[in-house]
Amino acid sequence: MVLGAGLLGGLSVHASEGAPEQAAIPERELRRDRPENPEHAFLMREAYEAIGRNELQGAIRVLREILRDTPRDKSARFALATVLIKMQRYREAIRILEPMTQEFPEDYTIFNNLAWIYAASSDVTVRDGNRAVELARKSLLMQPNDYHVWNTLSEAYYISGDYERAHRASQQALIMANRFNAPRERIQEYREQAEKCRRAHQAMSILE
Numbered sequence: 001m002v003l004g005a006g007l008l009g010g011l012s013v014h015a016s017e018g019a020p021e022q023a024a025i026p027e028r029e030l031r032r033d034r035p036e037n038p039e040h041a042f043l044m045r046e047a048y049e050a051i052g053r054n055e056l057q058g059a060i061r062v063l064r065e066i067l068r069d070t071p072r073d074k075s076a077r078f079a080l081a082t083v084l085i086k087m088q089r090y091r092e093a094i095r096i097l098e099p100m101t102q103e104f105p106e107d108y109t110i111f112n113n114l115a116w117i118y119a120a121s122s123d124v125t126v127r128d129g130n131r132a133v134e135l136a137r138k139s140l141l142m143q144p145n146d147y148h149v150w151n152t153l154s155e156a157y158y159i160s161g162d163y164e165r166a167h168r169a170s171q172q173a174l175i176m177a178n179r180f181n182a183p184r185e186r187i188q189e190y191r192e193q194a195e196k197c198r199r200a201h202q203a204m205s206i207l208e
Helices: 038-052 056-069 074-086 090-103 108-120 129-142 147-159 163-179 184-207
Strands: none
Touching: 038 056, 038 074, 056 074, 074 090, 074 108, 090 108, 108 129, 108 147, 129 147, 147 163, 147 184, 163 184
16 A cells, blocks of 8 residues: 555555555445434545545544544444554554454455554554454455455465465456456556565475
8 A cells, every 4th residue: 555455445555565555445435334423424524525635633533523422433433443554553443443343244344454454564563464364364255356355365475474375366356456447556556466476486486
């Protein structure tokens, strides 16, 4: 990513060193759980507009205002976590998303974005290859046709040192991205990811 080739949410954030620049899930996915409270719906629009202007602190203030009234609001929590990832405040984002995997076990976007943090965080102390693979695989089982998820799984395998699986997942991400007419820059990012994984797999094969 200048954010995330694997992230879902329509925002841009920084990926780990060596990970391709990527873009999140389409914005319609980020907005799909609309607040029932009209005032909160207005505030959510305000937050998205602030994000669009890259006024991230302002977006956080608005989202926290919603969460003061309705602390379990799904869309506000997911949006807040996505903004925090963009700001590289990964541990705060994890504290939001980890409980949401229990509350919303059928929402693949939550699993995917959490996996992306563990796989591609620019803070190496946050990375956790095993957890990233676990979450990405669960996300893939729920949504096997989303190229973001395949790319997340590729990066998860890559940081875990499983370069053969990383390469296979990266190839699938590229196939899916072409099939669903992903933006040109996304497809280029996935080509770079596939090449990175291919080189690593080839080097490891020579050593073995």
